[in-house]
Amino acid sequence: MGYEEEIKVLRDRINEIDAQLVPLFEARMHAVDEVAAVKQKYGMPVYDAAREAAVIEKALGLLQDASYADSLRKFYQSLMSISRRRQRARISFPPFVEKIDGAVGYLGLPGSFSYIAAHEAYPGAQLMSLPSFEAIFEALKDGRIALAMLPVENTETGSITAVIDLLARYGYFIIAERLLKVTHSLLAPAGATLDTITKVYSHPEPLSQCSEFLARHPHIAAFPALSTAQAAQDVARLNDVTTACIASEEAAAIYGLTVLATGIQNSEGNSTRFVAVATQPVVHAGCDKTSIVFMVEHRPGSLAEVLQVFKEGGVNIHKLESRPLKDRPFEYLFHLDFEGSVSDPHVAAVLDKVRDKSAGLTWLGSYSRMAQ
Numbered sequence: 001m002g003y004e005e006e007i008k009v010l011r012d013r014i015n016e017i018d019a020q021l022v023p024l025f026e027a028r029m030h031a032v033d034e035v036a037a038v039k040q041k042y043g044m045p046v047y048d049a050a051r052e053a054a055v056i057e058k059a060l061g062l063l064q065d066a067s068y069a070d071s072l073r074k075f076y077q078s079l080m081s082i083s084r085r086r087q088r089a090r091i092s093f094p095p096f097v098e099k100i101d102g103a104v105g106y107l108g109l110p111g112s113f114s115y116i117a118a119h120e121a122y123p124g125a126q127l128m129s130l131p132s133f134e135a136i137f138e139a140l141k142d143g144r145i146a147l148a149m150l151p152v153e154n155t156e157t158g159s160i161t162a163v164i165d166l167l168a169r170y171g172y173f174i175i176a177e178r179l180l181k182v183t184h185s186l187l188a189p190a191g192a193t194l195d196t197i198t199k200v201y202s203h204p205e206p207l208s209q210c211s212e213f214l215a216r217h218p219h220i221a222a223f224p225a226l227s228t229a230q231a232a233q234d235v236a237r238l239n240d241v242t243t244a245c246i247a248s249e250e251a252a253a254i255y256g257l258t259v260l261a262t263g264i265q266n267s268e269g270n271s272t273r274f275v276a277v278a279t280q281p282v283v284h285a286g287c288d289k290t291s292i293v294f295m296v297e298h299r300p301g302s303l304a305e306v307l308q309v310f311k312e313g314g315v316n317i318h319k320l321e322s323r324p325l326k327d328r329p330f331e332y333l334f335h336l337d338f339e340g341s342v343s344d345p346h347v348a349a350v351l352d353k354v355r356d357k358s359a360g361l362t363w364l365g366s367y368s369r370m371a372q
Helices: 003-042 049-061 066-090 113-121 133-142 161-170 204-209 211-216 228-238 249-255 302-313 345-357
Strands: 104-107 127-130 147-154 173-181 185-188 199-202 221-224 243-247 258-262 271-278 289-295 317-324 332-339 360-371
Touching (some): 049 066, 049 345, 104 113, 104 133, 113 127, 113 147, 113 173, 113 271, 133 147, 133 161, 147 161, 147 173, 161 289, 161 332, 161 360, 185 228, 185 249, 199 228, 204 211, 204 221, 204 243, 228 243, 228 249, 243 249, 289 345, 302 317, 302 345, 345 360
Parallel strands (some): 104 127, 104 147, 199 221, 199 243
Antiparallel strands (some): 147 271, 173 271, 185 243, 185 258, 289 332, 289 360, 317 332
């Protein structure tokens, strides 16, 4: 018997197993739909860390060959993730803010990506343009705005750590997050073409995110601007066919510019994660993600001890990032995002243990995961 014959026998066996697996998977998804309906009825969160950990441990106990344990654990973790996504898709939780009593602050000028994120998240709300992250937090403090829409992470350039630093300093809270797909366009005054353009202005991050486009047009020199919208406003004011900017198509409409090229970013998946920030937390049944910042004692193993608490509690960590403490050289503040909400007693208990293990912890809020 040769390869083709032997492999056919094995593939036929796998096909027979799959024929049994698929109906079981479908039956499990039907059960997940029913679970979603019950959680909707009683206003319970989707994520239940204790239940998921128990299900996985029970499955591992059914194994006859322990060498498959790690693979089975990963299989169930993936299955749980699929189940959570389906539950979230079927549950209609109430809005995280029923009514906005005041303005929504954003960074930059009309047409900026922060402006777009705020406008799409809160259609009809009054929007307030502010020149810096610090100014936004001061506006929250003074009550001039009710909410702030702030960028915290980009898929191309990474975290915008200044926002997390300010959250920790002011003691304010994330109440929701939103993912905005970033589409950069080359904008110029009427009459300009790619051939006439010799200078382009934009914020340094978009310039970096469009480096491949700029490399293909070496006759165009890139210059930094305070923001994409500021660049668009300045280009419109100059009205010079040799000068362009990289900004949003919305900015082109606002400032009367022509779109010479669109989608010029290096990656089609370029997206920015925004968070809505308020002076008071808003925790509801739809919350399924939590952010904290914490410090640990300056000794070997202190961070590992904190992370071990999450592992033992079966709580999945989404992100861990260190930030230097300005007044304590070579010591760090850690920003951590994890799955679950403080409204879940199990997650709250895990967080209490983390607080005991840390040298200081600030809860930044529990909120609903990304909406697009």
